[in-house]
Amino acid sequence: MMEFFQWIEESGLGIYIREDPWGFxxxxxAHSVGMSFALGVVxxxxxxxxxxxxxxxxxSHANLYTVAWVGFFINLISGLALYASHATEYSYQSVFIMKLFLIIVGGVLFKKMIDAAAADGDNASSTKLFAFLSLASWLGAIVTGRLMAYF
Amino acid sequence: MTDDFLNTIGDSFLGEMARGYFWMWPLLENLHFIGLSALMGGLLVVDLRVIGIGPPKHIPMKPALSLIPFVMIAFAINLITGIIFFCGDPFRYYYNLAFQWKIALIVLAGANALWFWFGEHAKLSALPEGADTPISAKVIAGISLSLWIGVIILGRLIPYLE
Structure with missing residues (x-):
């Protein structure tokens, strides 16, 4: 596994983001602008x-989801670039692994909220439950991402 | 003169508080990040609706405008956490190029928001459903989104322009 992470880190992208004065x-x-789009809509x-x-x-929020997707893809691309620059380090960083987990969970729960609103109505308790859990997961993703600078 | 002032701010209660606990700085950073996301989320709805592009153009005008107080609350969170950051490390921020430009853009965005509130808000609220928005309102909304995206980028660049 470590060899694979080293290979990523020594890729052209990894080297550029890490060593160019402006790369990182x-x-x-880009990652913070994408975050504001995706998390803002969420x-x-x-x-x-x-x-x-x-x-x-x-x-009406169905109309906003494409804006959230724009933010998500900005962050997928910029996130992959950031990851490539320090792959051997981030791959074993517990807050980073928690962040990836929270993004997946938050995304699934957000979809569940949309489905529950369509099936059971906007005010159904299932809609509210999925909304609360999704919001908590996404806020957790912000927090764990920010804490990567500390742990 | 300026340095005396910065020293006073740094030694203030807020400055001591910002530096006094190991968890305070990351806590404030997290609130600042959550606040900026909330601010942008509300702005995207309002500004894209007013511009009339992208998916939010289908949202009715009045509910879209009703998110303005939410944007103000998000801004207040970031103003307060931002002031505490500044008190915690005043010399670093005051002489930082990215921070200086960031504040300039926030002032411009504030003036732009006042222009929107006093020049366009009543007109937009009275607009019949489905009617196109005035070009002046579209311009203000476009400037608003551009300035705030600039604010986010410049804020993120503070550690890189020291």
Missing amino acids: AIALS MVATLRALNVLKQVPIV
């Missing part, structure tokens, strides 16, 4: 389902 900074900047949609933002009709 540009990838990080927050508005889940907080609406939880009746915190009461005014917006929940069905």
Whole structure:
């Protein structure tokens, strides 16, 4: 496994992001803009389902999901670039592994919320439960991502 | 003169608090990141609806505009956490090029928001459903999104422009 991570780290992309003075900074900047798009939409949609933002009709959020996908793909690409630059380190970093797990869980739960709203209605307890759990997972992904600088 | 002022801020209660606990700085950073995501989420709905591009154009105008207080709350979270960061390390921020530009863009975004609120908000609220928005409102909304994306990028660049 370690050889594979080393191979990633020594790839052209890994070397560029790590060693170019602007490589890491540009990838990080893109990563924070993508985060604000994806997490912003997740927050508005889940907080609406939880009746915190009461005014917006929940069905309308279907129209916002493509914006969240734009943010997600910005972060998938910039995230892969950041990962490549320190693959041997990040692959064994517990907060990074937790972050990946929380992104997958948060994504699945967000889809569950959308499905529950369609099947059981906007105010169904199942919709609210999935909204709460999805929001918690995504906030956890922000926190674990930020804590990569500390652990 | 300026340095005396920065020293006073650094020695203030907020400055001591920001540096006083090992968990305080990462806690504030996390709140700042959550706040910026909430701010952008609300802005995307409002500004893309006003511009009338992308999927949010299908959201009715009044509910979209009703997210403005949510954006203000998110901004308040980041203003407060941002002030504490500044007090915790005033010399670092004050002389940092990325921070200086970031503050300039926030001031411009604030002026732009006032222009929107006093110049366009009433017109937009009164717009019949399905009607196109005035070009002036579209321009303000486009400037708003561009400035805030710039603010996020410059904030992230603070450690790299020292």
